[in-house]
Amino acid sequence: MADIFLSYNEKDRPRVRQLAQALERAGWSVWWDRRVPAGLTWRSLLEQELQAMRCMLVLWSANSVKSEWVCEEATEGRLLGRLIPVFIERVRPPAGFREVQAADLVDWDGTHDTIGLQQLLDDIAHKLGAPAVVAEGVAPPTPVDPPHPTPSPWKPWGVAAALLLVAVGIYLGVGAVTRREAAVPMASPPATSTPSATVVAEPPSPAMSTAADTAAAPTPIAIAAKPNVKLPPIATVATPKRPLPARCNAIHERQGLGEAPSAADQAFLNQEC
Structure with a gap:
């Protein structure tokens, strides 16, 4: 071709x-x-x-x-x-x-x-367009080097600003870590002795409603005593009184009328009332 x-x-x-x-x-x-x-x-x-x-x-x-x-x-x-x-x-x-x-x-x-x-x-x-191959005897075009980029006068200032931002970031990060560590309380050492517990409970009151006869007694509150730590005064927790069964009231009423309780009623009084 x-x-x-x-x-x-x-x-x-x-x-x-x-x-x-x-x-x-x-x-x-x-x-x-x-x-x-x-x-x-x-x-x-x-x-x-x-x-x-x-x-x-x-x-x-x-x-x-x-x-x-x-x-x-x-x-x-x-x-x-x-x-x-x-x-x-x-x-x-x-x-x-x-x-x-x-x-x-x-x-x-x-x-x-x-x-x-x-x-x-x-x-x-x-x-x-330009010929692809230059024949012998004809000088090829002289290549021209690309101009060197002129350094920007703002480049040193940009580097200094970047370094300043890095330093500020490091300072703020270290300060935040220090404040966070200071805000975390130190963990107490494990107790070497068996902690004591104080249980506060009161007997049930006969004045409560009979609808709560089957209610379970509240779980006692245990307060563990830490060694070498002065505990504040223990607050007394009021435990609701368990109401008396209706049978107790009926036996008491018959006793008030002068009727002697039977052996079964007497045993029930001794155990439940």
Whole structure:
């Protein structure tokens, strides 16, 4: 696949060779030698190169404007949008190509630094971009080092501010830990002796309602005495009195009327009343 396809008449071959060499020195690949490899036909080779090219230079001369092959190739290049006409002689282009602006190499003497050739190379580069490979003898563009970044005048202040914030954070964190440790009370050592317990309880009162006969007695409150610690006075917890059974009241009433209790009532009085 060639970058540039040269369309010309065979009678202009010497001048075409000079242009092909100049284009190759600039870094472009050029298809201009019309030799047909073995196994291919001219038509198939031409079709292959026309489809693979990136740009077509049609060289207008007194010979090429009369060539049907050149006109056909130029028409294909125009349809593909890849055509750049070039005058190598002062002629009138064929119909259909006269309105297209053409490069002027009429007075070109084959040197590389002429204005006409440089303008043509610029037009090709504008159409295709920079050449991928620079040929030998043409100096590649000098690489330009990127500019060094200018240090910001605020950078030292930013570093100092960051260090100050870190120091303040450390100070506040240590202070918070110290205050938290001071707020936690020390655990008392385990007692080495068996703690004593004080149980406070009172007998039930006969004045309570009989509906609570089956209520369980409250659990005694035990207060463990810590060694070497002075305990405050123990508050007396009032225990509700258990009401007397109704049978006790009935036996008492009969006794008040002068009736002697039976042996069963006497045993019940002794046990429950």
